[in-house]
Amino acid sequence: MLIRVAVITPEDFAPLITECAEEFTNILYTTYYYGNPMECDQLMEQIQDCDVLLFAGPLPYYFAMRTSGQRKLPAVYIPSDEYTLTLNLGHILLNREEGLKSLSVDIPKLAYLQQAVEEWQLDASGWCVRDYSQIIDGVGTNFDPEALIHFHRENVESGRANLVLTSVDYVHTQLRDAGIPCVNLIVPKKSIREALVKAAHFGQLMISENAQIAVGLAAINPVDGDLGTSTKPDAGIMLQQMLLELGKETDASIQQLGLDQFIIYGTRGSIEQMTGDFTHMPAMGNMEQLFNVTISMGFGFGMTAKEAEANARIGLFHARKQPESSSAFLVTNEKEVIGPLDVNPRAFHLKSDNRDILHVAEQTGLSVATITKLTSFINLRRDNRFTATDLAEYLQFSRRSAERMLKKLMDKGFVETVGEEQPYQQGRPRAVYRINF
Template sequence: MWTQVAVITPEDFAPRITAYAAEFSNLKFSTYLYRNPMECGTLVEQIQECDVLLFAGPLPYFFGTKALAKRSKPSVYIPSDEYTLTLNLGYILLNRNEGLRALSVDTPKKAYLEQAVAEWQLDSSGWSVTDYSQIIEEDGAPFDPERIIRFHLENYESGRSNLVLTSVDYVYERLRAQGVPCINMIVPEKSIRETVAKAAHYGQLLISENAQIAVGLAAINQWEQEEGGLDAGIMLQQMLLELGKETDASIQQLGLDQFILYGTRGSIERMTDRFSRMPVVGKMEHLFGVTVSMGFGFGMTAKEAEAHARIGLFHARKQAGSSAFLVTNEKEVIGPLGTGTKAYRLKSEDRELLRVSEQTGVSVATLSKLSGFVKLRRDNRFTATDLAEYLQLSRRSAERIVKKLMTHRFVESVGEEQPYQQGRPRAVYRINF
């Protein structure tokens, strides 16, 4: 099977990547071109069908990150690291009359350059160096192409540098247009090939993953033995059969109000629009006033997939109204499918979560949900009401969880908030794990 790779790259660099189409015969490339890496978020949103995204460097990957989160597709990027800088310093030393005495450099991270300098045993005391390490470290220097251009121009015009080495195509074009001696960072062929090979590997994994066995269970919750209830069962069956035809899945009836679906992970991904929605459940509620619960499960065997589907159905039935949940072969619970979809793990190999669970008696699944809750927020502060709404528990249940964690100092009180003029203030907490 083919793996469709979307390549996000500057125009002049694209042929170096797509040249590997002959070597990796299972790959098909489609190119999406940018001039400024800050455009890449918009560019990613324009990509139609692809299996893997390949970025020409860490910068376009960084600016495409937010859009990537919506696509749920594997992605890779060609690194700009110590190896790249070592190669470029060697090239300048051997091929440029300016030499290495007065160099102006921009790099994703200064530590990369320091390591390359140590490899060559060079004297870099006369160099001017800036980085944009925020793309690697959250509290690092932000990327601003205009700042980098000014940095190099000031160094050159003041005589502090006689040659610029830049890792940003846009900066290279601007400096060249102003007559500044400049080298665009040479990307090693080895790095390109290894990244393309990684994209091919992800493609094969995706094909294997999509072939996993999938089982779905659907049940009408508000079943009535009246004529309307019978109509609802028939309509649900028809809707599921239509979905089955579209996605190569088979449907069997277990009872008047229950159905089982057999397919692959790929078919369920298509059916749920990449696990983001399940339109059948909403239609049934609108047409017949009945609520429908659905659970999907993946596994390496039909038995494992059905067991996971029953877990999904259990979670769906705990919701108010119609809903659908999905449980992967790694026991990750995704749902309810639709607005506000969340994901957490029923099991964990995270030693810290296991330690917290053992000491507090709070389940790993709940701690996993709590961890996901914190990651969604801009800061690590919340109230019991915030937590109750996210976990879909009563406020009292959320307060009990907080109390258990506070007893062992995994949560601490950091203040209060008064959202309304009347009533008691709410305690504000912070997680320490």
């Protein structure tokens, strides 16, 4: 099985990755170069026809994830970890006359350097160190390449350091050109090979997933009352023509189940292509305006056609719960519901083996699906404080329904009020809640 890998790297680091990649006969790689890692989100727009992304380090991975995350592509990066730092400290000790007494260092995570220093049993009390841990842990110091350049330059010019060790290619280039004694982090071949093995493994999983059986269901819904006898056949004919064209483009089979419902047979890869990696429902032209209808679509994946069709019916059920507009939902073989399919689709699980979620569901009488929606809501916000209105908008509930849900959770101690907000000068203030599970 040939795995197509897109390698995102600085140009001067590419030969080392190429040398290691040539050892793997099952990898076909294409290289994309960047100068500043903060520009990698733009570079992602150029990448086509690949199974997995391989980044030269955690920085390009971090800045590209906004785009690659939407495309649902698996991605790995070559780490700048304690093993890498241990190798680099040894290299400086043996090859640089400045030695290790006065270093100015930038690293993704401080703990990596602490472990390397412990391995070498070094005295690092005179070192100037700055990390950018947010890219690894999601919290901590932000990454600012210009601030790092200023940090290192000031340390060397003031005499606090006589050598810079940087983990950022862009910073190394700028300091080197300015005549600052600087060493770029050496990446061991072992780390590159391990990242390539991981990329190949993820690529194989991706290809296997894309071959998974997929079923789609499309149905016509009247907007106002029943469709007229002449309108319904016309809408059905037009929908069938659109689906047949879509089937030709994605190698999927289309069959008519009734006057207003169709079934689509394909693979996971064909549905991903049809929905733009789950970012939009297939285009239905101007059927809504022509026939005063909406289109509901449900897609399902499974190990068998029966399982995929059952999941598609669940997706169609959720799509039909939004009668005011056309929508599509997708249900995976792991019972994850994704939708409505748009630029920012929501996701929740219909089942869970998470004991905390099961405990909350059992204590409150709420469904597992509802509790997983709630946890997805908090994870998406990265802020465990919200109002009933915030929750209602996310869940597409009425505010009253969201308040009833919150009351059940509060009665069992899973939610508490932590304050109030008053977005308008008049009217009652809104309670601000926090989840405790």
